[in-house]
Amino acid sequence: MVIDIMLSDFFQRALAGGILIGITAPLIGIFLVLRRLSMIGDTLAHVTIAGVALGFLIEVYPLGAGLVFAVVASFAIEKLRKAYKSYAELSIAIIMSGGVALASLFFTLGMGYNTDVMSYLFGSIYTLDTQDLYVVGAVTVVVVAVVALFFKEFFLLSFEEDAASVNGLPVRLLNMLITVLTALVISTAIKIVGALLVSALLTIPVAISLLIARSFKSSVILSVVISEIAVIIGLVIAGIWNLAPGATIVLLLILLLVLTMAGKKGLSV
Amino acid sequence: MFTPNLEDCHQPVVELEHVSFSYRGQQVISDLSFSAKERDFVGIIGSNGAGKSTLLRMIVGLLPAGDGQIRLFGQPIRKFKDWERIGYVPQKNAFNPLFPATVREVVMSGLYNNKTLFRRVGKSQQQKCDDAMEVMGIESIAGKKIGELSGGQQQRAFLARAMINRPDLLILDEPTVGIDAKTQADFFELVTHMHQHHHMTFLMVSHDMGMVESYLGQEPKQQNGSINFYVRHSHDIQNCEVPDLQHSLS
Numbered sequence: 001m002v003i004d005i006m007l008s009d010f011f012q013r014a015l016a017g018g019i020l021i022g023i024t025a026p027l028i029g030i031f032l033v034l035r036r037l038s039m040i041g042d043t044l045a046h047v048t049i050a051g052v053a054l055g056f057l058i059e060v061y062p063l064g065a066g067l068v069f070a071v072v073a074s075f076a077i078e079k080l081r082k083a084y085k086s087y088a089e090l091s092i093a094i095i096m097s098g099g100v101a102l103a104s105l106f107f108t109l110g111m112g113y114n115t116d117v118m119s120y121l122f123g124s125i126y127t128l129d130t131q132d133l134y135v136v137g138a139v140t141v142v143v144v145a146v147v148a149l150f151f152k153e154f155f156l157l158s159f160e161e162d163a164a165s166v167n168g169l170p171v172r173l174l175n176m177l178i179t180v181l182t183a184l185v186i187s188t189a190i191k192i193v194g195a196l197l198v199s200a201l202l203t204i205p206v207a208i209s210l211l212i213a214r215s216f217k218s219s220v221i222l223s224v225v226i227s228e229i230a231v232i233i234g235l236v237i238a239g240i241w242n243l244a245p246g247a248t249i250v251l252l253l254i255l256l257l258v259l260t261m262a263g264k265k266g267l268s269v
Numbered sequence: 270m271f272t273p274n275l276e277d278c279h280q281p282v283v284e285l286e287h288v289s290f291s292y293r294g295q296q297v298i299s300d301l302s303f304s305a306k307e308r309d310f311v312g313i314i315g316s317n318g319a320g321k322s323t324l325l326r327m328i329v330g331l332l333p334a335g336d337g338q339i340r341l342f343g344q345p346i347r348k349f350k351d352w353e354r355i356g357y358v359p360q361k362n363a364f365n366p367l368f369p370a371t372v373r374e375v376v377m378s379g380l381y382n383n384k385t386l387f388r389r390v391g392k393s394q395q396q397k398c399d400d401a402m403e404v405m406g407i408e409s410i411a412g413k414k415i416g417e418l419s420g421g422q423q424q425r426a427f428l429a430r431a432m433i434n435r436p437d438l439l440i441l442d443e444p445t446v447g448i449d450a451k452t453q454a455d456f457f458e459l460v461t462h463m464h465q466h467h468h469m470t471f472l473m474v475s476h477d478m479g480m481v482e483s484y485l486g487q488e489p490k491q492q493n494g495s496i497n498f499y500v501r502h503s504h505d506i507q508n509c510e511v512p513d514l515q516h517s518l519s
Contacts, residue, residue, distance in 0.1 A: 034368060149387065156378045160364045163430075166329045166440075168352030168383035210369055214414065219369040 005239045013133055014125040014192075014245065015235055020140040021192045021201065022231035024185045026209075026223035027147050029202030031178050033210075034158040040077065040179070041199030043092045044186045047073035047099030049195045051187070052120045053106035062120070063135055063191060070183035073099065078179055123194030123246030125235070132191055139184045146181060150174065155216055193246035201227065204253040208260050226256060279306040281343065282438050282470040283328055288337035290323055297323050301337070301493045305500070307437075310464045310471040312481040312499035319495035321474045325442050328472065329357060342437070353382050356431030358441040361423065361448065366416035372426045373411040376402055379430035397433050405429040405459075421452035428459070439463075441473040445480070453480060464501075 005011050032040055051069025055062030073095050080091030119127060128136075147154065156164045157174050165171050189198045205227035206219070213219030234249035283305040290298040297320040305311045315321045326332040327339060330346055339346045342354065356379070377390065377398045402408040405425045415423060424444055431439055441460070445453040461484050464471050475481060481499055489497035 034365065036365075152378070152381045152390065153386065155370075155374070156381050159368055159370055159375070159378065160359060162331055162359060162363060163357060163378070164381075165331055166352065166355065166357040167379075167381060168350065169381065169386075170383070210367070213369045214412070215371045216369050216374050 006236070010126050010128075011235075011239055013128045013130070015232070017128045017133055017136050018125060018192055018231040018235050018245075018249075019228065020136045021185075021189045022227040023224055024140050024143040025189055025198075025201040026205040026227045027143060027220065028178070028182050028185045029206045030209075030220055030223055031154055031158050032182060033203055033206045037092075038199065038203050039089070039092050039096075040182060041186055041202040043077065043096040043099065044070045044073055044183050045190055045195040045198040046096050046103065048183075048187045048190055049120055050099050050102035050106060052190075053103050053110070057106050057110040061131070063132060063187065066120070066190070067135075067184065067187040069099075070187040071180055074179040074183040075176070078176055119194075120190050121195050122244065123190065123192055123197065125192045125245045128191060136188045136191075139188045143181050143185060146177060150177065154178065159216075193249060197246050197250045200250040200253060204250070204257055205230070208253075208257050211260050211264055226253075230256060279308065281306050282309070282341070283472065284338075284340040284343075285328075286338040286340075288324075288327065288334050288339060290320070290327065290332070290335045292323070297494075298327075298496075299494060303491060303493075303498060305470055305472060306502070307470055308464075308468060310461070310485065310501040311473070312485045313472065313474045313496060314476065314478055314481060314489070314499060315494075315496040316476055321476075321496050322442060324496065325440065325472070325474050329355065329440060350383065353384060353434045354437045356434065356436035356439045358424070358427045358431045358439070358444050360443045361420055361446055363442075364415070368416060370415050371412055372402070372407055372415055372418070373398060375415050375426050376407075376411075376429045376433060379433035382434075401429040401433040404432065419452070420448040421456060424448065424456055425459075432463075436469065438470045438472065441471070443474050443476065445475070445477070453477075457481075457484075 029041070032038055048066035048070045051066035052062040054060075054069070055065030058065075077091045077095050080094060084090045153164070153169055153174055156167070156169065157171060157178075161171060164174070185202070186198055189201055193201050205223040208226050209219045209222035213222050230249050230253045234252045235245055237243065237252070238245040238248040281304045283303075285301055285303045288298060288301045289296065301324070313321045313324065323332060327334050328341075328346075330349070334346075341349045342351065377394070379401070380390070380394050380397065399408065402411055405428055407422065407425050407429060410418065410422060415426060418426065427444075444460075445456055448456070457480050460471065460473070463469065473481070485499035485501050488499075490500045491498040
């Protein structure tokens with residue numbers, strides 16, 4: 001029975017999608033957490049839902065519509081961050097509420113597709129089709145390639161933005177790149193864990209790695225490893241006991257965080 | 270015997286011409302003209318809120334000058350591209366102390382500039398990093414996290430980062446704020462020693478007059494509002510020869 005589930009096409013697609021998101025989410029999440037922009041994940045997730053809802057309404061590939069919405073919103077956040085420099089979190093609050101408002105507007109315009117949209121709110125990794133998997137795969141290639149190409153610049157930008165400017169780095173462009181990559185990752189990750197839980201996948205593996213890593217490089221590697229452990233074990237557990245996969249992955253991450261904190265405290269006593 | 274021509278070998282490094290800056294309708298810097306030449310040590314001293322950090326941020330291009338002209342190494346700042354010629358030491362609280370970066374990672378980041386985009390860090394860059402850490406005496410803590418170091422060690426790491434490209438202009442923004450008096454004195458001694466032995470121009474912002482007066486004298490060369498400029502000119506130092514960084518500190 002368990003083996004049957006594991007060998008089924010839908011489970012294997014879910015596992016492949018989960019493993020890919022398990023790489024990209026913490027890879028972008030670390031730059032967001034270190035720049036104190038953890039909430040940007042939630043914001044873009046809510047805007048993505050508005051795009052997905054519109055996609056269903058006008059019969060366009062929902063994940064694609066969500067992706068476009070997230071990228072546009074990421075530009076708007078950067079613009080608002082500049083306008084309200086001293087109140088950076090304002091941009092996040094404005095865009096998030098705008099996203100929720102748009103999503104509910106599209107919900108009410110097309111009452112017939114509510115169940116489909118719900119799957120994006122809470123995630124439905126088992127409904128991942130081949131087209132979704134291609135999109136997730138393409139996003140993973142782009143994210144990994146860009147982060148590898150600009151790893152040292154992203155490091156300096158996150159560590160000390162002023163020093164990056166004084167060194168003549170194109171700070172605005174690099175900031176924009178991180179925001180657009182975030183939009184790409186979130187719009188694909190909501191199919192896996194759902195819009196309401198997506199920021200957990202971006203931030204909790206990073207939170208755990210920050211407790212134990214001894215360098216920036218090791219914290220990046222560790223956060224990806226932790227995320228993969230949670231995604232793979234979470235999917236298997238969810239498959240065996242018929243639990244919600246997104247919720248299982250997130251709760252497993254929180255359990256790992258608690259265990260790491262307890263272990264660290266135990267060592268320091 | 271050859272005598273170097275002091276006028277010829279001391280080109281302007283930083284030039285400000287009639288620079289003004291206003292913030293929220295309040296004039297912070299008004300019609301300031303000033304120039305620092307090669308191997309000058311300039312102390313920009315003033316109380317909190319005097320506008321000295323604003324001035325420094327304009328000089329490094331972090332803030333656009335409201336009026337007037339700023340030139341670095343003879344080029345208008347908007348066209349300036351040789352950022353590797355400038356080393357920058359920030360205020361102690363300019364970074365997140367919980368950031369998981371090692372001293373080596375921080376020092377190495379001094380090499381990441383507009384000309385190293387798309388380039389990998391090679392062995393020669395690693396060697397530059399080792400050299401800079403050795404000169405600052407921090408090679409034994411290269412693997413430690415920057416946030417776990419004392420204030421003095423952190424500033425040495427930032428100084429090593431600024432020095433890694435062997436810059437022509439070293440800019441220090443209140444480098445010793447929040448550090449105990451003994452460490453402040455040690456750090457300032459290190460900086461002045463570097464000034465005497467390297468072919469570099471120094472621009473240091475501080476609110477602590479006591480620390481700089483022994484080196485820069487008690488009388489400011491120039492005043493603008495509440496900002497005072499103390500300068501030790503390069504001709505106070507013997508000649509224009511370029512000493513080797515490694516040997517001079519060893």
